[in-house]
Amino acid sequence: MADGLQMGNLSLNESQHAPQGNAPVGRAAYIPPHLRQRGPGPAPGPSATADAAPSGPGFGGPRDGGGNWANANAPNFSPRGPANGMPSWTPDGKLRPFNPNAYGNPGSSYGGGSSGGGSYSGGGSSQQARGSGDGQWRDGKHVPGPANARLERELFGVPNDPSKQQTGINFSNYDDIPVEASGNDVPEPVTQFTNPPLDDHLIANIKLASYIIPTPVQKYSVPIVMNGRDLMACAQTGSGKTGGFLFPILSQAFQNGPSAAPAQGGGGGQFSYGRQRKAYPTSLILAPTRELVSQIFEEARKFAYRSWVRPCVVYGGADIGSQLRQIERGCDLLVATPGRLVDLIERGRISLANIKYLVLDEADRMLDMGFEPQIRRIVEGEDMPGVDDRQTLMFSATFPRDIQMLARDFLKDYIFLSVGRVGSTSENITQKVEYVEDADKRSVLLDILHTHGSTGLTLIFVETKRMADSLSDFLINQRFPATAIHGDRTQRERERALELFRNGRCPILVATAVAARGLDIPNVTHVINYDLPTDIDDYVHRIGRTGRAGNTGIATAFFNRGNRGVVRDLLELLKEAHQEVPAFLESIAREGSGFSGRGRGGGGRGRGATATRDVRRIPGGMGGGFGGAGGYGGSGGAAPSYGSGYGGAAAPSYGGGGGAGYGGGGSYGNPSGSSGPSSWW
């Protein structure tokens, strides 16, 4: 049994010296978790300097030299930074109204924890409130920090506050989601958040977050991780996978305490307080985008509330200085985008030598975005413990070839979990598909907008930035209160557009894919896919902007022959969700055309459509090699344009090698592949 990888009962090294002596006055010193309960003596913590955090709006202002933690975790996404007193654009794409207590100001969770009514005064009591973990590990026991009503409200919201409610997850919909686990000795799924196996403190935090029942991913992942196993999970965003890895990891961390001093960290091998200021996180979570790492971090803050575990987040585009200071003050669980993490490693500020848990979230997206070199460097090229000395969890919506290779390299004897799609089964959303030629789209849209009236917000998705502009201009000319959001608009414009949309002054928002994911806007009653996406998963994400948190919504799609690439997936989805299926869809699907758009094979399921197989079971292959680039179907332009192995069920096994593996079951209808779907869009 691979069991030795939990945060083992590593005995604390009581002889560790407290950092105080070496800490330069007024500078942050890294304080290892097991020493954090100590009084800071000369106050190495932020309390030494943090201070004078202004009581008014000030987080966007110039940084004072001290330990004011303003902004540490709430980086400005606007290049210029929000003006004081203005709402700000948060990393996860939300518009956060200005709230003087939200960020680094005193008393907030990020606050250096000293002045201004914060309950953490400097001096003797060494409490430092950051992240959310302000508990301690003392004498081999977890000593949770004091309750903090304000922080609780910030993290969990006020009870019955709809804006914080269950983040749009309708739990009743989870019951139908199929989960399939395979591998050696799959542990029995749990059915509840109970002790055992989960830690009481974690359960308390889960309760605070109003999570009642584990989602299907969590039911499986909790025992899998807690049994020390590696995991490869195919699950979509929104399936509860963040909890799926955070719960077991934090639970074990709470029970087992921090690791001993870093095994062989750089430099002296031990903490070099004050001088080296290097952090040795025990858990590392990698995710592709800022918005994702921020979301994960926010979840981590919730579940680490009052615990000894300090969550941190780092990503590009934000001030690195504040991230450095944040890390210095304790970093047990690090959520990061790959590029920034590599940067910090290069700067010698983070060591991975102590990693016990490695999570790769949205692995397929990370590869799509070209992160493979950084990821490999982080996992294989630095001081990260080897595959046998850590526990590794990979999450990916799909399981194409390159992900299989990562799994082979990063995981050991893993359990493969395949989780059905959430959302497609949501009956809160009524999905309509209308046949509309491109030339008719505008007038049909006007019809809809006229009849649909002014109730709620309407989100219109288009495929290009230009279209977003022209369509919103058109609507405005037609006297509709519309605005647009896309990647060519400045952050400020995007922020503005979103604000106008949210507050209902512009209840019509024309958007590109920028708004498809990660945006949580209440009261969207209608999503119109003016242009259908080519990827059915994008469709699912888009319509998921409505019908959230138990509300109902309508999703209308304009379909014409230009969209036949998604017709099969769309058809399948509609049926799956028990929606009305218009006849033209069936017939266009039957028209077939040798090229189905996704090269899915007979019984196979396409990319995002649930069952991605545990390829280890698929026999065959010429053993060994991956076939290299040439083995990729060898089909000229075709393969690259697909990214990777959409083979669905035909997913080539590791050894599949050559071209046969790749399109094997795919219905390219064009085995030569030379022409491929190059004119796909």
Added chain:
DNA sequence: AAAAAAT
């Protein structure tokens, strides 16, 4: 085609 990612 759009989006995102270290500087």
